[in-house]
Amino acid sequence: MPPRLRLTRRDALIGGLTAAGGMLLTGCATDLPPTYGHLLRMGDNLTYVAHRALLPGQALAREYSRGDISSFPAIGTTNPADTALPTHHPEFAPVYAELRRGDFADFRLDIAGSVARPGTYSLSDLKRMPARTQITRHVCEEGWSAVAEWTGVPLGHVLQAAGILPTARYVTFQTFDRFGDNIDLLDAFHPQTLLAYGMNGRDLPVPHGGPLRVRVETQIGYKSVKYVRRLLVHDAFDDLGANGPIRNGWSWYAGI
Ligand SMILES: Nc1nc2c(c(=O)[nH]1)N[C@H]1C(S)=C(S)[C@@H](COP(=O)(O)O)O[C@H]1N2
Ligand SMILES: [Mo]
Secondary structure: OOOOOOOHHHHHHHHHOOHHHHHHHHHHHOOOOOOOOHHHHHHHHHHHHHHHHHHHOOOOOOOHHHHHHOOOOOOOOOOOOOOOOEEOOOHHHHHHHHHHHHOOOOOOOEEEEEEOEEEEEEEEHHHHHOOOOEEEHHHHHHHEEEEEEEEEEEEEEEHHHHOOOOOOOOEEEEEEEEEEEEEEHHHOOOOOEEEEEEOOOEOOOOOHHOOOOOOOOOEEHHOOOOOEEEEEEEEHHHHHHHEEEEEHHOOOOOEO
């Protein structure tokens, strides 16, 4: 059991919860996961229900010190512009290549769906928002783990800035490769869930998801989606079909 029960009221507030959002999130505590009903996804139910029942929603994942930072492999897509990779996206590979040539100065994160203010944010816009730096352990489903320092803006802050609507339940991360995933609002507003643009004190390197990736410290590694280009906020669950985790035989909910 990881030591992650250091919840304070302040943490919850830093998470940016509005009164309405708080009520909505409390509602999640006893919900079944959205994959409920699929025979092959029954493992999700147990993990999700157990986690939501046993852990306070905003309990922090363990944070480490600088001396714990380790070497860190790059896994899955390591360059979305590389059309030789089976996971490249035919539409977005050239777009990514062009953005990279310009050092991502023209990169815009797009926010759409159940928000009052859909729009775009440049990297400088995101860097002007309140930043959080955390040293955490990434745990991959393949059996390795590694520690790194991540810097970014809490996803909850960006969702609030975009005016997330009370009907919203999930946030999907759309990427420059053929990979995507989504999380519920309890994880989206977790204080350690970041849109990260920095790793170990430098700009996030391309092999690790640059210019922008998600860090979801409450779940296993594949939920920390790299190469994010768009946030889609939605009211109903969507397993993302051929681009989602389930296509790999992975659980939608993979809490650690
Ligand atoms: N867009 C995208 N995100 C991704 C992946 C990927 O292939 N594409 N791989 C996932 C997996 S399985 C892991 S373990 C981590 C790896 O992150 P790293 O390359 O920084 O080690 O990213 C996750 N996010
Ligand atoms: Mo992974």
